[in-house]
Amino acid sequence: MRLFLAFLAGGLFGGGLLISGMTDTRKVQGWLDVFGAWDPTLAFVMGGAIIPMAVAWRFTRRGAPLVGGSFPAPPEPVFDRRLIVGSLLFGAGWGLAGLCPGPSIASLSYGGIGGLVFFLAMLAGMAVAPAVGRALGGTRA
Template sequence: MRLISAFFAGGLFGVGLLISGMTDTRKVIGWLDIFGDWDPTLAFVMGGAIIPMAIAWQIAARRSAPALGGTFPTPPEPRLGRNLVLGSVLFGAGWGLAGLCPGPAIASITWGGTGGAVFLVAMILGMVAAPSVKLSLARGQTA
């Protein structure tokens, strides 16, 4: 059951990414292009996604456990470390450069062509390398 619901959640997420324009790098770059020909579509995507999810958090707060058992995720410590900021800056730089973030990069792999495949492989390599990058950042901080 857990696998089936995860499968359909992934599917719904993916179709939502396609319909909303998140898998179209032109729309994403257009949204980030505040000083150029700005495209406001992604603000509607974020708004449309945040509203149902905010309701879901409220429902979760009133329930003891998820429908298929286990526990609800605990809120992370409200710590704003250097990793959060630096990681987000690196991510944003790449997002603005290619117009793809992790979800759409995976969702569009069947039609994304060579460019999509190159992006996905590089993203996976970056993800594999991330723990050692993080470690060397921590070392640099203490040295």
């Protein structure tokens, strides 16, 4: 059950990324590039995704997940160097190529060698991240 639901959730995510146009780096960069030909699509995607999730969060106030266990607790409101530096580095990379982790996987089948190289570089970045994070100090969220 857990694995079936995970596959279904992943499928909705991947299909949604493709249909919304978010695996197209021109649309993502078009949204970030307010000084160029600005493309508002990403705001519609984000808005559309937040609606079902806002409803879902309301259902987590009582009860438990379908497969058991408990719902994730709200994160401690910690605004440390990790959150700030990490988000800035991510944003720089996102602007550079127009890909983030979800779309990089969703587009692997049609993103060509470039998409594969981005994906592998991203995995390498993730592999060294724990050491970089320790150097920055702060809490391990």
